[in-house]
Amino acid sequence: MKLPFFLVLAGLMPAIAVPAIDTPPPQWRAGAARTIITPTEPMYLAGFASRVVIAEGTAMDLQAKALALEDDRGTRFVMVTLDLVEVAKQTRDAVAAQVQAKFGLPNEALLLNCSHTHCGPELRFTEEEFSELKDPQRRERCLRYNAGLVAKITGIVGESLQRLEPATLVYGHARCGFAMNRRLKNEKSTGEPYLNSPNPDGVVDHDVPVLSVTRADNSLAAVVFGYACHNTTMSIKEWHGDYAGHAQRILEEAHPGTVALFMMGCGGDQNGYPRFGDVFSQRHGQSLATAVEAALQAKARPLSGPLKTAWDTVRLDYQPLPTEEELQKRLATPQGSDPSYSIYRRDWDRRRLLALQKGSLRDHYDYPIQVVHFGKDLTFIGLSGETCVDYSLRLKRELAGSTPLWVAGYCNDVLAYIPSKRVLMEGGYEAGTSIVYWSNPLHPNVFAPSLEERIMGRAIGMARQP
Template identity: 70%
Template sequence: MKRLLLQICLAWTVSGLLSAAELAEWKAAAAKAVITPTEPMYLAGFANREVPAEGTAMELHAKSLAIEDKQGARFVMVTLDLVEVTYQLRDAVAAAVKTKFGLPEKALLLNCSHTHCGPELRYTELEFMSFTDPLRKERCLRYNAFLTDKIIGIIGESLQHLEPATVSYGHARCGFAMNRRLKSDRPTGDPYLNSPNPEGVVDHDVPVLTVNSAAGKLSAIVFGYACHNTSMSLKQWHGDYAGHAQQMIEEAHPGTVALFMMGCGGDQNAYPRFSPIFSLRHGQSLATAVEAAIDAKPKPIRGPLRIDWQTTRLDYQSIPTAELIEKRLSTGEGYDKGYEVYQRKWDEKRLYAIKNGGLRDHYDYPIQTVRFGSDLTFVALSGETCVDYSLRLKREFTGPGRLWVAGYSNDILAYIPSKRVLQEGGYEAFRSLMYWSNPLHPDKFADTLEERIIGKVGEMLK
């Protein structure tokens, strides 16, 4: 009799476990790989620091989280300890995983941490023009191939190991990000300085997505923050504060993959900064905020997944002619003496482009939305998006559930200033464009860009 009761209890237990697995809202899996360069490469991020890295202080990683709903719709997010995501990189990865794994191109999100202690990513002849060392170009091209293969590999690994899971959302706050646009009282130069502005707008939210297996084990944590990864300026490979935060979370939860998703931090810096100790402290602060969000018992989110990808047209204020640029190059007229060397390089590149096919007259700006039922909506914006975008979207969003806004996703085409920042002027509004070659922009954006972006997001979320 006891044996019969035991068998019945075991049958009920197994049946319950199978039912839980069968009825799970999601399947999910995470994977990661080291993407630290294996040969000498130049550091990216600061225009005045074109030097090769002097070794590795912290490994750089690519991390993938794949999620599948009950209907079989899949979504993959990839986070990268890199300064940027080029459109060439995303296009190559998206095409490969569509062919290999049947993942729709719109269902792939690539986001970079924007660490300034990572390698340069260069793809075009325009970017290679100034190279005097031929090995530099060769190494860039080899790294591009290496990086693409690594990302495809972890996407495949995560898709092939999907298992029943619970996906939950929570959030907390973290306070080291500060607006970096300080109004200048100088008669010349930028009207806004790259300096701490404690009165400026910020977004201190720390959104957190947790993935637990059917057995209740924490397997992945995705967390976001809107702040430049410029706590330090080492001449070594390093993930900066986001790298520290991911490392600390993974150490606190063995077997878990921690993924950092950069928010709309284009005009936000970590303060104090420019020291390894500050990077460590900021990482600890962010990791603590993530733990606080987990302790606050994140709420499970439901499906189905609904994913959209659209572009909106961003126009430029003007399109310079070859005659105008040639005159400025020959006379030096109109150059700011503090930035003349960079302005001349920009003019040389624009002139080269005009003579080899022409300058673009607009940019097709990609926007991605990912809805988890009515509980959570991701909005992935491209470029170095300023914080006004996340604040406005979260303020105006009228749909159900929570809204998570990420910048630095899919195509880091330029700084994306809000209309206010564009009208105020300064680095994010205009001067930063002179350092960009991939893509090359003819002029600053027209002041319609904010309404175009916000309007398109609104259409996509109807």
């Protein structure tokens, strides 16, 4: 097979050495571990509602990776990255309980982030979700995968802690330009007010934050890098890590012995363009890996302690909840008589009615926020859900100063799209129409406009705490 020209060049290029940095003796210990989380039995693919099929094979193994960090006071923090479409609350809660019991790692010291690849397995947890499946084996396979996933994540957290060794931590950043805003204003009077289409004039966050971990011999032990862009370049019927998987592979091949971890940013309204094809996925992965290499050579900031981790939740309210009468009236609409009343919206109404009758329909959501301080050298904010790019841009503006800021989305609980107030008011998929596809958790309605100020207020307050 004839390789694309850029891949031939990449193969001929020597690995870029990590430059030596004049730093004091290591104040840190670090350890990294990984495991394969590719399903071992037939499972349905997640990500695209129109692609309800069992994966036909493995184009790229899915991985879970862990990086454990410990400062000179013994304070520890472990980040886990996953080649999955989501981090479910059930998964994180189970892992958090196990690592607390086995390793004494507190809840606020554990971060889970997913790449949001749309070529990973479906994740179902609730009996309501399982009741909709016609094939009982599908339920059992989901349950087995969930249990195995928790065990594997717990395992690599333990391995990373066992491998702690003296290390130097350095922060840098670069830029990468393939992400583009995907919300394009619809000029027609019908359909969504904003279309899922390339918008070269829309807001983006092209920053590539990079945390490098070097051993005492100056070899690269691990590199964590972030980017705010959906992993939807691929739509194949096989397991695949998309551009993020390629970027990690390229970096690990260039730096043998390194564990590369991709941290998804606030890319809820961002896509990589061009899309749909492994040639584009490889190009985007190469572009991102090149940006990481640039950050490793650029002016860097050694990190000192102390390490401080924090966790909190903020209440997100919904717009007015439906009544039982309203739901029953809509469900009585003959199927097909109203084109705007899709099968997905009908299913959402049915789920909401059932929850309302059971008394289990929630009236708010407790939204998790995590903050990690690396002394005064770096502040990391982990936001939950499919956060839109306005969040990272605003946080960087409001917290601008001498301490660099890294903002990640898709952390700990990927509960729904998290639009900014601007996106919410504009309408469209990220603003609220996507809510009908979520059954874990089941949302009673679109979020209230207060969500941005509540999230921002709590995140900024946590970031400013010494």
